[in-house]
Amino acid sequence: MTYRTLSAALFILLLGAPPTQGAPDPTILAGAGDPFRVITLKAPDNSIVANFLSYGATTKNFWVKDKHGKYRDIVLGYDNKKKYESDPSHPFFGGIVGRYANRIKNGTFSIPITKDATGDNVYHIPENENGGLDTLHGGLTGYDRRNWAPIEVSKSKVTYHLIDPDGTQGFPGTVQALVTYTLLKGAKWKIEMYANATAKTPILLSSHVYWNLEAYQETQSLADHRLYIDSSRVIAADGILIPTGELTNVTGTYWDFRNETRIGDVIDKAVGYCGTGCTGLDNAWIYDRSAESKSAFSLSSPNSGIKMSVTTDQPALQVYTCNGIANNGAGKNVTIPRKKAHGGPKKYYPKHSCAVIEQEGWIGGINNPEFGQDQIYGPDRDYKWSAVYSFSS
């Protein structure tokens, strides 16, 4: 036996057959593998080409064709992969947010859910925002800063797996999460998420991709983008964006996108809409009808001709218009170098030039029982999430 055949035999003995397309990747057996591994997927008709990173199960590049038939990378991120881990401004570029997306008031919740986090089972999660007043996106090391294992890879599909052990960031129970990205012909992107837990625990996941449908070519702003949201209610929040338990009727406000609206016509008028001293949008809309059958959200730019529409089983949608991407909220300038494809690295991503779009459950459901949203999962209840993003030009 040569060394090579011996090691191959040992490999099969210890780990099973070597990976073939579609088979589980044995790297999971040795941990999650290289966090900075990039996986490139293509839709069967090449209508989309995308790069994903194991770190955060991150959507790193996403090329679709514009009205001239040319590919553009329409998501924000870093050319330097290591920045996903090290950028202190931590914009959550393209990653999966969890175990509990958005804000947990005072980093505190109870199971079952109570308004003031009281009872026998009160949990405390490290606060990482607003000087300790709340927890954003799962704590100091949320799912966007974990190493996910690509356990199944084919030309147009990847499944990432994460084990989030009991007690991590203070959450009860071990959660196992799966995220599957599939590129379909006709420029469709399907995202599916699944999670289970060994004990009762809150779960709220989302994909935190930043979009600019012009890829910073015709303009350096979101202003010419058109936004449509089939929603007449937003989740009301206080000055630091913590949900209060109330809903606001969008009629007569700058939150009304039931008719497609040019973002530039409203964004500068939306003073205080994204918290005290903040102009722009950073809110959660409740879809009026099931968004599963008909697209209840779209974003488009006539300049590039690219339109993105979404169908989803999720009841709510967060839209953040990059109000703080060039400022850390404490009056300090933040300079995130753009990708080369966006005119970087000497240019930075400017304020109001991008939008994070998060399909998700009702934010703050964990502190607001009046929402009537059961966001506690566990041995008897698995978590599921799915959405299809469709692109046209």
Ligand SMILES: *[C@@H]1O[C@H](CO)[C@@H](O)[C@H](O)[C@H]1NC(C)=O
């Ligand atoms: C915030 O959480 C801490 C730690 O659990 C608790 O001691 C404190 O009472 C909470 N504050 C409020 C205002 O609920």
Ligand SMILES: *[C@@H]1O[C@H](CO)[C@@H](O)[C@H](O)[C@H]1NC(C)=O
């Ligand atoms: C939880 O999910 C993981 C990953 O898919 C799976 O391997 C495991 O069997 C699931 N556990 C239960 C109890 O269903």
Ligand SMILES: *[C@@H]1O[C@H](CO)[C@@H](O)[C@H](O)[C@H]1NC(C)=O
């Ligand atoms: C919002 O307010 C408008 C105008 O007062 C009213 O017609 C509509 O029914 C309200 N919608 C909801 C969801 O409360």
Ligand SMILES: *[C@@H]1O[C@H](CO)[C@@H](O)[C@H](O)[C@H]1NC(C)=O
């Ligand atoms: C949407 O536009 C139509 C046609 O201009 C108008 O009748 C309707 O009142 C608008 N709806 C809203 C919610 O602004």
